[in-house]
Amino acid sequence: MILALPSFRSGFAACCAIMASFASGPCAADEPNWKPLFDGRTLSGWKITNFGGEGDVTVGKDSIILDYGSSLTGITYTGELPTTNYEISLEARRLDGTDFFCGMTFPVADSHCSLILGGWGGAVVGLSSIDGHDASENETTQYYKFNADQWYKIRLRVEPERIQAWIDDKTWVDQDIKGRKITTRGEVNLSKPFGISSFETRSELRRLQIRELSAK
Numbered sequence: 095m096i097l098a099l100p101s102f103r104s105g106f107a108a109c110c111a112i113m114a115s116f117a118s119g120p121c122a123a124d125e126p127n128w129k130p131l132f133d134g135r136t137l138s139g140w141k142i143t144n145f146g147g148e149g150d151v152t153v154g155k156d157s158i159i160l161d162y163g164s165s166l167t168g169i170t171y172t173g174e175l176p177t178t179n180y181e182i183s184l185e186a187r188r189l190d191g192t193d194f195f196c197g198m199t200f201p202v203a204d205s206h207c208s209l210i211l212g213g214w215g216g217a218v219v220g221l222s223s224i225d226g227h228d229a230s231e232n233e234t235t236q237y238y239k240f241n242a243d244q245w246y247k248i249r250l251r252v253e254p255e256r257i258q259a260w261i262d263d264k265t266w267v268d269q270d271i272k273g274r275k276i277t278t279r280g281e282v283n284l285s286k287p288f289g290i291s292s293f294e295t296r297s298e299l300r301r302l303q304i305r306e307l308s309a310k
Contacts, residue, residue: 095177099113101192102280107149107268107286108155110201113177115287116248124307126305126307126308127302127305128183128303128304128305129262129303130241130303131171131173131182131302131303131304132158132201132300132301134156134297134300135153135156136153137151137153137169137174139171140158140169140170140171140172140174141166141169141170141304142168142169142170143166143167143168143284143289144168144171144284145157145165145167145168145281145284145291146165146250147163147164147165147166147256148151148163148166148167148168148235148261149161149163149164149167149190149294149296150161150167150169150234151168151169152185154298156300156301157298157300158298158299158300159189159199159296159297159298159299160163160290160291160292160295160296160297160298160299161296162190162191162294162295162296163292163293163294164294164295165281165293166197166227166281166282166287166291166293167278167291167292168197168272168282168284168290169289169291170265170284170285170286170288170289171287171288171289172285173228173250175201175287175288175304176201177201177203177204177252177287178201178202178204178252178254178307179252179253179254179304179307179308179309180202180203180248180251180304180306180307181249181250181251181252181304181305181307182200182247182249182302182303182304183247183249183250183283183301183302183303183304184196184198184290184299184300184302184303185245185246185247185248185299185300185301186211186243186245186248186297186298186300186302187244187246188212188240188242188243188295188296188297188300189242189243189295189296189297189298190242190296191292191293191295191297192294192295192296193208193212193213193214193215193216193217193293193294193295194211194212194213194218194292194293194295195211195212195240195280195295195297196209196210196211196212196246196248196284196290196297196299197209197210197213197290197291197292197293198211198250198288198290199263199285199286199287199289199290200250200252200287200288201255201287201288202251202252202257202271202276205224205276205277205279206276206277206278206286206287207221207223207224207257207278208221208223208229208282209221209244209248209259209267210222210224210228210229210249210279211238211240211248211261212238212240213229213230213293214229214230214282216240217234217237217238217239217240218230218236218245218265219234219235219236219237219238219239219261219266220232220234220235220236220267221257221259221267221269221278222232222278222282223276223277224269224271224274224276225274225275225277226275226277227276228279233269234267234269236266236288238261238266242286243261245300245308246259246262247260247261247262249259249263251307252300253307253310254309255270255271255272256268256271257269257271258260259295262267262293275307
């Protein structure tokens with residue numbers, strides 16, 4: 095008796111189908127979707143933050159440009175946001191200047207905090223503030239040489255007991271916040287509940303998006 099063996103072509107197709115089923119399995123299906131926070135053309139959903147002395151805010155080609163301010167220039171989101179179990183990502187770069195090009199203020203439960211990139215003379219990375227200590231003087235303080243005109247991919251995760259942040263997929267903040275006092279510095283209070291600002295620096299932002307995470 096001669097058995098009919100599947101052809102190489104049909105066997106290869108079956109293998110591909112199996113691999114595809116793994117790729118679209120529970121892990122892929124459960125991954126939350128990113129939602130855009132910036133339409134790439136207008137400031138719809140945002141307002142220019144009235145710091146006093148702020149520079150111009152313009153929309154370029156799929157990006158937002160924050161010009162020099164005296165001292166802060168920024169934008170504040172006017173829509174609804176979760177207060178925990180979420181991630182925000184964007185790309186940012188310093189066009190000119192020597193201080194922070196991305197000061198991202200965000201909700202943390204019933205309070206707020208700020209992720210600072212390039213502060214205190216251009217290199218400090220950290221959270222402001224933890225137990226009253228800002229990004230230059232708490233356990234999240236780190237230093238990084240940011241190059242002018244270079245885009246950096248930034249991702250922030252807020253959970254009930256932890257704040258994490260990545261730059262170009264490398265972890266830079268992994269902070270346990272259980273029992274800690276989380277606040278902002280007074281200068282950026284107008285950025286609440288969610289806003290991004292620069293300090294005496296010209297910067298550019300793009301690809302702002304958010305996704306909600308499942309509670310653990």
